Amino acid sequence: MREPLQVLVLEDEWPARNYLVQLVEQSGLGHVAAAVPSPALASEALAAAPVAIDVAFVDVHLAGERDPSRAGLTWIEGLAAGRGAPRIVLTTASSGHAMQAYELGVVDYLLKPFTEGRVRTALERLVAATARSSAPRTDGATRIAARHGRAVVFLARDEAFAFEAEGRLCFVHTAQGRLDVDLSLTSLEAVLGPTYLRVHRNWLVSTAHVRAMERESGELVLVVGPGQLRVQVARDRAAAVRDRLLASAIGLRPGPG
Structure with missing residues (x-):
């Protein structure tokens, strides 16, 4: 059986952060290694993680940051040049940042309020993508x-x-x-x-x-x-x-x- 995905949650609102952690853990497909309210703490969690973080669920709007309306996107931009950066699932109450998110390589986009089915679908896609990257290639004769x-x-x-x-x-x-x-x-x-x-x-x-x-x-x-x-x-x-x-x-x- 495959090990669950290592997950980081970056969400400034405690109720939403706690609920997303619960949904990820209940799915059995992911384990939340860290759940933090700010980009600075998210960067610290990535650096300190004993095993690589596979995916980060990142909120677009993060209160208390210099530009709160797009603080999550700014943090993602900072990861672009880094090695071993996690895959990103954007979480937001609005679809307005969708185009920019995909330009940054975001692999999925969750609209609030979260649902159990939608979070599970995102994790299933990530598990499939991870398996695809490590699985032997098949051809039409398989x-x-x-x-x-x-x-x-x-x-x-x-x-x-x-x-x-x-x-x-x-x-x-x-x-x-x-x-x-x-x-x-x-x-x-x-x-x-x-x-x-x-x-x-x-x-x-x-x-x-x-x-x-x-x-x-x-x-x-x-x-x-x-x-x-x-x-x-x-x-x-x-x-x-x-x-x-x-x-x-x-x-x-x-x-x-």
Whole structure:
């Protein structure tokens, strides 16, 4: 089992700082090595950490600083030239700094108030990115090993329509039915790369096998594979999923879905 991400939280408001720490720890994906209210203390925590900090959750507005409205961005700018700088997740009550944040290499952007699902999604993406950077590269010839009863079935990558997590188990949906796999969705996402899209915490879908997007009771649903598997997209991922699928297709003008 992979060690949890080492996390630094830079947030000047105690209630928000405490709640974010709680959400990170409850996820099981991260361990908060330090939670501090100011850039100076954040820099000290980075320097004093016994192991490298993997990710810093940084608030944009930090009271008491020279320019409080963008103090978090100023601290991030100071990290840019440093070696071993952590990945940055920006936390803010406004989306106004989004463009500048991504220019600084911010890997995710959390709007307040935080939710358990959104914080977990950010951590899952970071875990996947970390695994991707250390995992051996795979090519089109790499096959997926799955279980069907006592047999081990080898699948070409394009035979996997989608992967589903259910409790502690994970399955791959194929023309042969739903088969067991041993890897987690996060590990599969890291190894399989961008041709598979995480549309829900419990679903990883092959973009090549998405046949249709539909609205069902206000929710975005993907129709996947020849068997017309129906996969509900998480609300906080719906816009990104729609944009990603339309970006690789022609025939429609951009617009609300």
